[in-house]
Amino acid sequence: MKTAKNKQKSVKSIIKKYDGDKTAMIAILQDVQEEFRYLPKEALSSISKQMEVPLTRIYEIATFYNAFSLKPRGRNLVEVCAGTACHVQGAANLMDRIERDLKICCGETTKDKKFTLEEVRCLGCCSLAPVARISGNIHPNLTQDQIPKVLANYK
Amino acid sequence: MVNFIIDGKKVEAKEGATVLQVARNNGIVIPTLCCHESVAPSGACRLCVVEVKKGKRTRIVTSCLYPVDEGLVVETKTERVMNVRRLVMQLLMARCPESDVLKAMAKEMGIEPQPAFHPETDKGKCVLCRLCVKACEDVVGVSAIGLSGRGKDKKVGPPFVEDSKACIGCGACAYICPTEHIVMEATDGKRKIWGRSFKMQACEKCGRYFAPVDQLKYISQKTGTSLKELAVCVSCK
Numbered sequence: 001m002k003t004a005k006n007k008q009k010s011v012k013s014i015i016k017k018y019d020g021d022k023t024a025m026i027a028i029l030q031d032v033q034e035e036f037r038y039l040p041k042e043a044l045s046s047i048s049k050q051m052e053v054p055l056t057r058i059y060e061i062a063t064f065y066n067a068f069s070l071k072p073r074g075r076n077l078v079e080v081c082a083g084t085a086c087h088v089q090g091a092a093n094l095m096d097r098i099e100r101d102l103k104i105c106c107g108e109t110t111k112d113k114k115f116t117l118e119e120v121r122c123l124g125c126c127s128l129a130p131v132a133r134i135s136g137n138i139h140p141n142l143t144q145d146q147i148p149k150v151l152a153n154y155k
Numbered sequence: 156m157v158n159f160i161i162d163g164k165k166v167e168a169k170e171g172a173t174v175l176q177v178a179r180n181n182g183i184v185i186p187t188l189c190c191h192e193s194v195a196p197s198g199a200c201r202l203c204v205v206e207v208k209k210g211k212r213t214r215i216v217t218s219c220l221y222p223v224d225e226g227l228v229v230e231t232k233t234e235r236v237m238n239v240r241r242l243v244m245q246l247l248m249a250r251c252p253e254s255d256v257l258k259a260m261a262k263e264m265g266i267e268p269q270p271a272f273h274p275e276t277d278k279g280k281c282v283l284c285r286l287c288v289k290a291c292e293d294v295v296g297v298s299a300i301g302l303s304g305r306g307k308d309k310k311v312g313p314p315f316v317e318d319s320k321a322c323i324g325c326g327a328c329a330y331i332c333p334t335e336h337i338v339m340e341a342t343d344g345k346r347k348i349w350g351r352s353f354k355m356q357a358c359e360k361c362g363r364y365f366a367p368v369d370q371l372k373y374i375s376q377k378t379g380t381s382l383k384e385l386a387v388c389v390s391c392k
């Protein structure tokens with residue numbers, strides 16, 4: 001776990017990397033999210049203070065894009081594709097199964113902080129439908145039965 | 156100066172003026188929600204649409220943003236314009252079925268809410284025009300409220316939906332909101348807005364509560380006027 005002080009330090013260095021450029025706000029938030037796996041409230045407040053951008057503006061950006069999360073995410077992000085192709089190939093069943101196996105609903109994080117489950121729209125590999133992306137890895141042609149095994153690899 | 160025609164009338168206007176400004180100066184009524192003289196227009200509500208003809212092309216534009224131009228032909232009440240306005244009105248009413256302001260506007264335009272537009276129940280009276288946000292940022296200068304989320308979840312309020320530390324309780328947002336979405340409650344010596352309660356300053360001469368203490372502090376900090384001087388209301392000065 002990062003201490004509050006360390007957090008402050010990494011936020012500072014991220015801002016410095018972009019020379020405090022206000023137009024780079026999205027990139028800065030992406031980096032912060034990469035660092036903490038979500039956007040901590042204190043981080044947003046300190047970006048606001050250091051860059052002299054109102055917190056309301058930052059909050060607007062952070063809540064607009066799906067890629068940003070204001071809630072802590074687990075170590076592994078499970079993204080089930082619900083794009084058209086995957087939807088037709090039974091994405092809903094996959095989601096169902098993962099929800100049951102992880103005992104969480106879409107959008108939630110497991111108690112042990114290992115997994116966060118989210119739904120996304122089209123991962124750009126429709127020919128492999130239905131797909132899920134776990135910690136950045138694409139799992140093609142997924143079936144419900146494969147899920148326990150796939151998840152076990154990330155535990 | 157540019158010359159153009161609006162509703163069949165030849166008019167002259169300053170370059171850079173918007174069609175809406177010129178229309179109003181010439182006594183032509185165009186309904187608007189999101190246009191206010193103290194902040195820049197944004198074209199959010201779409202009620203102010205008119206038809207403009209330039210060369211051979213006729214199109215529908217928002218008059219609050221469209222600049223006048225030499226030889227332009229503007230029509231503000233054609234059937235095409237009215238159809239767009241009626242549709243916009245239906246959508247606004249479906250979003251905010253409780254808004255009396257919208258109801259009154261609709262009545263004036265002779266519009267009844269149609270069942271095809273299913274009314275929302277959780278949006279309050281906010282049409283997401285952003286006027287309050289801009290007033291708070293550009294006029295007041297504190298940026299206590301903003302928009303968040305997107306699509307059907309977009310809403311206005313302080314960040315993280317909690318008491319805003321930046322808010323000074325001035326009430327500019329409630330004043331500028333065209334649909335009366337923002338509620339400001341005043342009880343003896345207290346004002347409540349955005350879920351936060353503000354202590355009011357009583358005038359040192361007449362005793363009337365006239366402004367939140369936080370607002371006076373903000374003014375004092377900005378202008379360098381002492382709090383003591385600010386503790387007297389305008390009418391007693």
Ligand code: SF4
Nearest residue numbers: 281282284285287332
């Ligand atoms: S609260 Fe009022 S002023 Fe603010 S965005 Fe909504 S309708 Fe516009």
Ligand code: FES
Nearest residue numbers: 081083086123125
């Ligand atoms: S729809 Fe799932 S990858 Fe395109």
Ligand code: FES
Nearest residue numbers: 198200201203219
């Ligand atoms: S007044 Fe022009 S779009 Fe609202």
